[in-house]
Amino acid sequence: MEDEVDRLVAAWRRERPDLDVEPLEVLSRVSRLARHLDRARRLAFAEHQLEPWEFDVLTSLRRAGAPYQLSPGQLLTQTLVTSGTMTNRIDRLAKKGLVERLPDPSDRRGVLVRLSPEGRDRADQALAGLLAQERAILGRLSRTERGELADLLRQLTAPFDNIPG
Amino acid sequence: MEDEVDRLVAAWRRERPDLDVEPLEVLSRVSRLARHLDRARRLAFAEHQLEPWEFDVLTSLRRAGAPYQLSPGQLLTQTLVTSGTMTNRIDRLAKKGLVERLPDPSDRRGVLVRLSPEGRDRADQALAGLLAQERAILGRLSRTERGELADLLRQLTAPFDNIPG
DNA sequence: AGAGTATATCTCGATATCAAGAAACTTGAT
DNA sequence: ATCAAGTTTCTTGATATCGAGATATACTCT
Numbered sequence: 001m002e003d004e005v006d007r008l009v010a011a012w013r014r015e016r017p018d019l020d021v022e023p024l025e026v027l028s029r030v031s032r033l034a035r036h037l038d039r040a041r042r043l044a045f046a047e048h049q050l051e052p053w054e055f056d057v058l059t060s061l062r063r064a065g066a067p068y069q070l071s072p073g074q075l076l077t078q079t080l081v082t083s084g085t086m087t088n089r090i091d092r093l094a095k096k097g098l099v100e101r102l103p104d105p106s107d108r109r110g111v112l113v114r115l116s117p118e119g120r121d122r123a124d125q126a127l128a129g130l131l132a133q134e135r136a137i138l139g140r141l142s143r144t145e146r147g148e149l150a151d152l153l154r155q156l157t158a159p160f161d162n163i164p165g
Numbered sequence: 166m167e168d169e170v171d172r173l174v175a176a177w178r179r180e181r182p183d184l185d186v187e188p189l190e191v192l193s194r195v196s197r198l199a200r201h202l203d204r205a206r207r208l209a210f211a212e213h214q215l216e217p218w219e220f221d222v223l224t225s226l227r228r229a230g231a232p233y234q235l236s237p238g239q240l241l242t243q244t245l246v247t248s249g250t251m252t253n254r255i256d257r258l259a260k261k262g263l264v265e266r267l268p269d270p271s272d273r274r275g276v277l278v279r280l281s282p283e284g285r286d287r288a289d290q291a292l293a294g295l296l297a298q299e300r301a302i303l304g305r306l307s308r309t310e311r312g313e314l315a316d317l318l319r320q321l322t323a324p325f326d327n328i329p330g
Numbered sequence: 331a332g333a334g335t336a337t338a339t340c341t342c343g344a345t346a347t348c349a350a351g352a353a354a355c356t357t358g359a360t
Numbered sequence: 361a362t363c364a365a366g367t368t369t370c371t372t373g374a375t376a377t378c379g380a381g382a383t384a385t386a387c388t389c390t
Contacts, residue, residue, distance in 0.1 A: 025311070
């Protein structure tokens, strides 16, 4: 089946036959798919009264394991937002009682963000919902295809994640 | 090589061994990669004094072919933003002289957005820069692998692009 | 023709994000 | 000890986005 990127690439080949636009076949699809996923996730999380950004922060802490705490700096590398954004997110989650800010005992510049029990429950519930939705989106692909896709994508993400980026 | 999603998935398997988190192997990579691409693109476009959103609108018009005009509604489906956002974008591009708003002769509710000659040049230059950067990012993949990746991604994007979504 | 529904674009208020810089603290070298 | 450089987090101001509703025009059916 054709998608919007097929149409986009065909248009470029008509308008700029001098250029090789093949890279768009991969990377424009990644960007557009991410945008669609954002919208779908927003809907899925709404059932749990969570915004996507709240989910990102809460699940980062949840994954850390007991006692469910990380520094704002560690949260930055997981969520790919700037420090100002993270400060703001932590403020709002703290106001809602989903996280708590504690002084870092080993570095007085630092802070630890800890998940509250309610925050933990909300994260766990929303994760189950997200996985159900994602399975539906991936439904057309076989297990083998999903594995291939994951491996190919890893080759693109690894440089960003490992080099300072 | 390992990436951040490998670590993320391993953490979930430790914390929630009851859940099957395999969907994240694909879709978390898509979201994170898109975020990295956004940042990289912002840098590439800065050399041409263009914001990513400006590039998106200008190139949509450029691809339409002479006389380089589309309705705001057509621009919406290409850029995946809301109508309020698009009105705002057109206003700002018009103020910079890169596009022009014309009445649609066949529908008096409608408007046509037309690319100016300068807008066209800027779009063409920025596209060349973007393609160079994307080739570098895709560098590790063979031609065959890029083709496989594009095909697998198309299976995920097609439903969003074809069903009203 | 007229009523009701659908479409196209714009307006407006609320909000999340970013970038840059400030403030507090730590680290390492002399 | 002290100083300079590095880090960690927060503050601030500007800006882009979204969502909901408003307005104007087009279409459809009787």
